[in-house]
Amino acid sequence: MDYVLQLILNGLFVGTFYALVALGYSMVYGIIKLLNFAHGDIYMLGGFVGFTLLTVGSGALAGGGGIIALVVVMALAMVATGLVGLVLERVAYRPLRSAPRLSVLITAVGASFALEYGVAVGYGPNPRAYPVTVGGGAVHLLGARITYAQLVMMAIAVILMFGLDTLVRRTRSGRAMRAISQDPRACLLMGVNVDQVISRTFFIGSALAGAAGVMAGAYYGKIDFLMGFIIGLKAFTAAVIGGIGNIRGAVLGAIVLGLLESFGTAWLGSQWRDVFAFAFLILFLTVRPTGLLGERVTERV
Amino acid sequence: MSTPHRRAAVGAAALSLALALGACGGGLKEGSSSNDSGEDAKGDIKLGMLTPLSGSSAAIGPYMKNGAQLAVDEINAAGGVDGRKLALTVEDEACDPKTAAAGAAKLVTAGINVSVGGYCSSATLPTLSIFGKADIPMLIPAANSADLLKSKLKNVFLVNGTGIQQSQAASDFIKSKGSKAVALLDDNTSYSKDITTRTADNLKNAGVAVANKQSVTAGESDYSGAVTAVMRAKADFVYWTGYYQEGGLLIKQLRSAGYKGDIMVADGAVDKKLVEIAGQANAQGTYATMTQTPATIPGGDAWIAKYKKAFGSDPGPYSPQAYDAVRIAAEAVKEAKGSTKGEDLITALEGIDGFQIFSGKLKFTPEHTLSEGGFDILVVKGDDFALNS
CATH class of the missing domain: 3.40.50.2300 (Response regulator)
Structure with missing residues (x-):
């Protein structure tokens, strides 16, 4: 029983990272039907921005508590990655908005490589060890073990997700986002500033990925310029499982994917982890392309 | 090579790609095939190195490159081998079989005499036959999977201890x-x-x-x-x-x-x-x-200091082995009386006995691995x- 509980905790923890990245994927797809393959690299960038801030500010932070410093750095990194997301949209995606879907997809892959190897040029190809790591003890819960660091990470992620959900469901700009995902042209005619809302979506999505990047750096203790690649694909899988375009679906999909991986590896062995995860991507795309919570796709004439 | 092994198939695919690339390059250079370089006994002795300069293992590339360069500079400063200078060309292996095969083809086209590279075993595997066909001996400093020895190619020598x-x-x-x-x-x-x-x-x-x-x-x-x-x-x-x-x-x-x-x-x-x-x-x-590394052998400190002076950074994994690979290559050319023909070099390499390298006294086993690989x-x-x- 404690073993099963441990597997569930492992799955939930990994799932929260997937969720933070999957949200951005899903939001952008929901609003402009673009698979932003550079999104995983925004996560990586968040890790590096946090690394830089922590390295530069380590003297000033020395006295303060680790967690508070980390939250401040995370907030700054979120602003920075959000701005990068804005620029990315403005430079790489907006000029192609009326171009065929394939062109934008290819630009997205291009943007992904540009970010990866741009960081490799700037920071070098070596992995970097994070200057601050969340350590501390662990609590035992019915025989399973969870560290304080994991609890803090999960709490931060839940707060961020809750904030996003409130923003999208209860505010004016959230309503504009939802409206645009329904029909951008009608929104334009109704006087909604579509470009601005799309920019805002990119900002929020990228900021969440950036936060996940800082959290990954602080928890795992290592960042490198390719760290966004696999998690980008996993987040995409999570978004598809949950129903791409659906925000709550992205979180659900990420948790489901985390649990599937955790139990899948326990059952078949670690080398099967990715086989398992991506087999589920194929399964969902063929059997239930709208995902668990996806809206029914209605043909617009 | 006799068994229809999946890895062999991959290697063959990479090889055919590389041959196609090699053929293109050769055409540009008016058919100067690499085999000619053996008769060119006056020019530089060309060494080629495949090492990861990009990708997940990109951190290792500079360590190996600098290690090899240190040996090249030392030998050249001491007058080279029979008055001929050594020249090192480095290509990216990226720890990826396709990139490695393309890099190997480039080195073959550039007319190298000895290969002194190879980090990831999986990426080094498809390059074995590319260098083999071009009659180029390989002194592999890092890659050490037993798979590299499976096809018993006579141009393949492992300078690192094996699995x-x-x-x-x-x-x-x-x-x-x-x-x-x-x-x-x-x-x-x-x-x-x-x-x-x-x-x-x-x-x-x-x-x-x-x-x-x-x-x-x-x-x-x-x-x-x-x-x-x-x-x-x-x-x-x-x-x-x-x-x-x-x-x-x-x-x-x-x-x-x-x-x-x-x-x-x-x-x-x-x-x-x-x-x-x-x-x-x-x-x-x-x-x-x-x-064994410079840090764990007698006299290693002096070597580290030399490396630091030349490159401004500490040596890393496989710097010593890359350094040794170059020195062994130079020794082989010397033993082969200045010939850079593949066969002569292989015979010379097999004959080396007691040449001092970091891991001890060099003597290759019949399988072309180190006999003293402590x-x-x-x-x-x-x-x-x-x-x-």
């Missing part, structure tokens, strides 16, 4: 620690898996129980699945045979999951960065099986690995 020697050292040490349940973890690459498989066999023969053996995916951050399996198997000794990035994460995650037993890593994970990633407190006392057991002390006493 056979390393797994022997590992299982001897594990046995001496009196472990009851061993967990063997690899990253599913040919290099890493070869060592865990051989170590498992050795341990079984020695009567030590292997409680858990699994492969993880490299390049991920979360290894909680593997860690949970190790904990569940109640292992008291973990041996990781992949590279240092994942190694550091595994050590950290094992320790924070409450693992109290011993941890040992293989040579690919021996790097200061492992300690940095795992955190000093977690990494203390971690053992490693490692080919593996040391290192242990993490402070922020780096030191010899275990």
